[in-house]
Amino acid sequence: MDISPYDAIVVGSGATGGIAALTLAEQGIKVLVIEAGPQVKRDEASNHEPKSTLKRLSGLITKKNANQCQHPGYWKNNPDLYSNELKHPYDFPKKKPFLWTQGKQFGGRSLTWGGITLRLSSEDFHPAKKDGFGPNWPISYEEISPHYDFIENFCGIYGRKDDIKEVPNGKYIGEIPLTENENVFGSKVKSKLNYPFIQSRGFDRNSSVKEKNWPKSSSLGSSFKKALDTGNVQIISNYLVESFEINKITELASKLTIVNLENGYKEVLDCDLILLCASTISTLRILLNSEYKSNSSGFKDNSGKLGKYLMDHISICRFFSVPKAKNSDKSLDNPPDLSGAGSFFIPFGSNLPEIDDINFHRGYGIWGAIDRLGIPKFLQKDVNKSIGFLIAHGEVLPREKNSVSLSRKTDEWGIPIPYIEFEWSENELNMAKHMEKTIQRSVKAANGKIKNIDELMNIPLGSLFTKNLIALSDSPPPPGYYIHEVGGAPMGLNEENSVVDKFNRLWRCKNVLVLDGACWPTSSWQSPTLTMMALSRRACLNIKKT
DSSP: OOOOOOSEEEEOOSHHHHHHHHHHHTTTOOEEEEOSSOOOOHHHHSOOTTHHHHHHHHHHHTTTTTTGGGSGGGGTSOGGGSOOTTTSOOBOOTTSOOOOOOOOSTTGGGGTOOOBOOOOOHHHHSTHHHHOOSOOOSSOHHHHHHHHHHHHHHHTOBOOOOOBTTBOOOOOSOOOOOOHHHHHHHHHHHHHHOOOOEEOOBOSOOTTSOOSSOOTTSGGGTHHHHHHHTTOEEEEOSEEEEEEEEETTTTEEEEEEEEETTTOOEEEEEOSOEEEOSOHHHHHHHHHHHBTTTOTTOBOOTTSOTTEEEEOOEEEEEEEEEEOOTTTTSOOSSOOOOOSSSSEEEEEETOOOOSSOOOSSSOEEEEEEESOSOOOGGGBSOTTEEEEEEEEEEOOOOOTTSEEEEEEEEOTTSOEEEEEEOOOOHHHHHHHHHHHHHHHHHHHHTTOEEEOHHHHBOOTTHHHHHTTOGGGSSSOOOTTTTSOOEEESOBOSSTTSOSBOTTSEETTEEEEEEOSGGGOSOOOSSOSHHHHHHHHHHHHHHHTTO
16 A cells, blocks of 8 residues: 555545545645545546436345435435445344435545535524523534635535524525526415525535536535645545554554455554544444444543434425416526525524424424426426425434444444434424424415325336335434434533534544534534534644644
8 A cells, every 4th residue: 555654644535524634735734535435537426317227226126225225315316426235234223224325435425415505503503502402512603604604615605695593694606596486485485474485505516417527515526626736635545444543641543443445454554643524423433443442442432422312304305386487487597407506495493483382392494496306398297387395304302312333243344333223202203293284384375285206297117116215205204314414422511521522522532533423412403514514624723723
């Protein structure tokens, strides 16, 4: 293995890994990035039909993508960007399914990221001040805001300043127009129901779109690309990180064990600084394998919270039809593709409409779009109607029983696999009922009707493929489905109640930083990736000061 001298190791090359590598490299720090997957070419990452559909069906039949195929993104993106679950397994109780989406390649899951970039609000960083449940973050909105600014300016985010406190304004380069039917929908839910309605904020496309260059929603088209251009970053591919060991005198990490996925050989790297950006569950797996309970040379977690308090967003999805607006067939300057910015939000947060009694803590928002699904007219059952969807996703409370631990089972390289135990509580299920009623009211206000997808489209053999899809069921999909998993190594103000400090460092192993979603003490309701990236930059800028 040909590696040049390095000062820091970044594990993972996705959204947070790209920002970490860039931030360190621009300070003159030599960075080695370890990626568990291969390098992919731009054209290989795009969606190619009908080839991609055949691959998806193969992934379903062979169970290579048995869990990941339940997510709609799997049917939109190139299925090669979803990891082989037979090679990278995980375990869960039979009665408590968890759907874990993995992306092991250069760029990680940033290649399949939907690209929504909503900021968390001041209230989201200190939610317990309002309802008394669970922890607050050890940082404030004011501390993270400059890093939001940087990420938005650097990436080129689209959006509109709507002056809604639940989703603070950001730095935007312009707007992507709503479709005519989305404008009509928004005006009706605002006028009839007094619901907030905003243009979504984010990127104009993701890697499924066939283009020459990587989109900026991917780390390969933004942060990681620029990091490599500094000359201070190198990357090795197809290496899985197993664990790190500490020097018992200094209590600092000194060795990192990695395994070559092509030949199974294990190697040990010296390290002065480790930044974990492998995605929440993969990072927790590394931490659990490195903790003294499973590794005699491991670090100590004095909080007892490592692997516990895992969270994801609970969600409800409904398709609907509305009468076509007068100008809805008029072409837009930008084609109405579905994207992070090409969509809309009803951003309630905890300022929820009072439908019956609100018998749950925290809040949610509703993401939606109309006329952006790319459905050919010949497949639509009623060409005089427009097809849309609404997806409500809400905050999940941190609960000790929702956890990641190490299974007795191992992968083919002898590394214990994650065992994920997670189920919705009464709080989340009550929230889902409220979501359902809010969606029904919204569609009714727009003179629309909620329908099953096979009522909206003529799908050949459709019932064979749609009858078992979780997204189309009446009940909330199981945890993991929304791919917003966070928690398990929460940050806090002291080592008795948290795994990492306010700058993402392990309390008893200060040269290991947890920069992805694992460090979150609460989940909020917004899409988390923008905040993960901002936290990563903040923590890496602090490294130079210490």
